[in-house]
Amino acid sequence: MAAESLSGFLDIRTAAPFLVAAVAFYFLVEQLSYHRKKGPLPGPPLVVPFLGSVAHMIRDPTAFWDGQAARAKKSGAGLAVDFLVGRFIVFIRDSELSQRVFANVRPDAFHLIGHPFGKKLFGDHNLIYMFGEDHKDLRRRIAPNFTPRALSTYAALQQRVILAHLRRWLDRSAAEGGRAFPIRVPCRDMNLETSQTVFAGPYLDAEARRRFEGDYKLFNVGLMALPVDLPGFAFRRARQGVARLVRTLGECARESKARMRAGGEPECLVDYWMQDTLREIEEAAAAGRPPPAHSAHVVPLLGRVGAGLPPGGAGPRARRGGRRVVAGVGRAHHRGEDPGDAAVAREVVRHRPPATLVPHIAGEPFQLTEWYTVPKGAIVFPSVYESSFQGFPEAEAFDPERFFCESRREDVAFKRNFLAFGAGPHQCLGQRYALNHLVLFMALFVSVVEFRRERTPGCDDPVYMPTIVPKDGCAVYLKQRCAKFPSF
Structure with missing residues (x-):
């Protein structure tokens, strides 16, 4: 036994140099x-093997x-690089x-x-991974879900859910003696219920x-976690x-189709979707064509509007704008038409875009500038947050007049910097x-x-949850x- 133990020890000592060398x-x-891909761009001089900077990011x-x-910004290149979990990344x-990047989403360039x-x-x-005609065709089929008629139907549903949650918030405030409490999670819950009701309604x-x-x-939670499957x-x-x-x-869609x-009559988004789907099926049958392929791509749409960003950036101007909109709670379907109130909503989204980054993968090497080519397989992160503060005069100020005043028309002059909803195909x-939901x-x-x-040190510093939210969860004092209280 001693000889076997000694032999094993010697084997380890012999193998150790080879292991260290490997x-x-x-x-x-x-x-x-990493340095070959990095080129002249700013980034860490050395990276942790495989993990890179993922610990810092999480x-x-x-x-x-x-x-x-x-x-x-400091480099003047508008680009920076790093390394995360075995992947080279480019921040834009x-x-x-x-x-x-947004304009070149295609198989041989960038993949959203x-x-x-x-x-x-x-x-x-998923819809976001589609290209070309398939992608255009599906977007065409989804578009009828957002016609004025459909949006009017949704507004009535949104109003009912929002008022119900405001009632709960006021009841909570009264029960807690009027103390301030964070409304980030209540906002997220309200937005989730609104999305459920608008998308799937009675189903x-x-x-x-x-x-x-x-x-x-x-x-x-999974969006912010290590990708360990x-x-x-x-x-x-x-x-x-x-x-x-x-x-x-999927079950909601089947019930709606029936x-x-x-x-x-359509009562929710999936109803409008299925109504249009049935029309296409009938037209295909009448023309002797096979029925079109349909997929349930509702989850990503729900995700965009159900993330739960509190209205932390609006402040007194939102109060002024909101009063212009409300001419009676029963007229919910007309809200969002006033350009002043739409300007307030757009400025909220510009000033604090919920999804600050829109990651893409380079399917092939792509010459992004005259002097830098994004390598194949790199993940690129266009920052819509950074774009929101470029070009606009006094960009740090919350100023809805930039989108409302006819003499300024910054929504036109700086349209290419307003990327909160992306761009391109x-x-x-x-x-x-x-935007209608935010205005309402x-x-x-x-x-x-x-x-x-409630003002506390650093309360407005943004944190990722996974959308950006105020550091304190947007704590407010509320009273009726x-x-x-309006009926609903």
């Missing part, structure tokens, strides 16, 4: 590869991305370079991914909504939650719905609630403004 060789190769994502922006601060490991979360056949019962809420929370990890739970969400929404076939289809929320909020922001 690790050193791997480290050297990785550093050389520990403090705000500081990590602020550092990328600072390097990109410059608006025109971001526009180049929504999240560095989004395909595992959203599925390979989700109370139990289905409860499960939906739980799975959607798992999805949001193993049992017990948040990323795996997020994948399982998304699979259940897809099944739930009701629309029976002549029912994958620009967000639901942006009108999102502000209108109702400032009409029925007296509010005051009107003598009689």
Whole structure:
């Protein structure tokens, strides 16, 4: 036994130099590869093997991305690079370079991914991963869900849900003696219920909504977790939650199709979708063509409007704008038409774009500038947040007049810097719905609630959750403004 133990020890001692040499060789190769891809761009001089800066990004994502922006600005290149979990990344601060990425989403250039490991979360056949005619065709089929008639239907549903949640917030404030409390999570819950109601309406019962809420929370946690697809990890739970969400929404679509076939009137988004789907099926049958392929791509649309960003940037101007909008709670379907109130909503989104980064993967090497080519496989991060503060006069100021005053028309002059909804062929289809929702929320909020922001050191510093939110969760003091709370 002693001889065998000694032999094993000698084997380890003999193998150790080779192991050290292999690790050193791997480290050297990785550093050389990183520097070859990095070129003249600013970035860390050395990277941790495989992991790169992922620990920093997860520990403090705000500081990590602020550092990328600072390097990109200081260098004057508008670009910065780093290394995350085996992937070379390029951060894009410059608006025109971001526009180049958005305009070149195609198989031989950039692939929109929504999240560095989004395909595992959203599925390979999601709308955001489609190209060319297939992508155009599906967007054409989705477009009828956001016509003025459809948006009017949704506004009535949105009003009912928003008022119900405002009532709960006021009741909570009264029960807690009027103390300030953070409304980030209540806003997220309100937006989630609004999305459920607008998208799936009568097809989700109370139990289905409860499960939906739980799975959607798992999805949001997974967006910020390490991409470890193993049992017990948040990323795996997020994948399982998304699979259940897809099944739930698929069942809603089947029920809706049956009701629309029976002549029912549309009551929610999926009804408008299925109504148009049935029309296409009937037209194909009449022309002797096979029925068109249809997929349930509801989850990403729900995700965009259900993330739960509190209206932390609006302040007194939002109150003034909201009062202009509200001419009676029963006229919810007319809200959003006043250009002044639309300007307030647009400035909120410009000043604090919820999704600050829109990751893409370079499917092939792409010459982004005259002197730099993005290498194949790199993940590029156009920053819509940084673009929002370029070009606009006094960009740090919250000033809705920039989108309202005819003599300024900054929405036209600096259109290429307003990238909160993306640009190019994958620009967000639901942006009108999102802006209408924000206008409607502000209108109702400032009409029925007296509010005051609780000011604490650093309270407005943005943190990633995964959309940006105020550091304190947007803590406010609330009390009822009107003598009689509106009915809903």
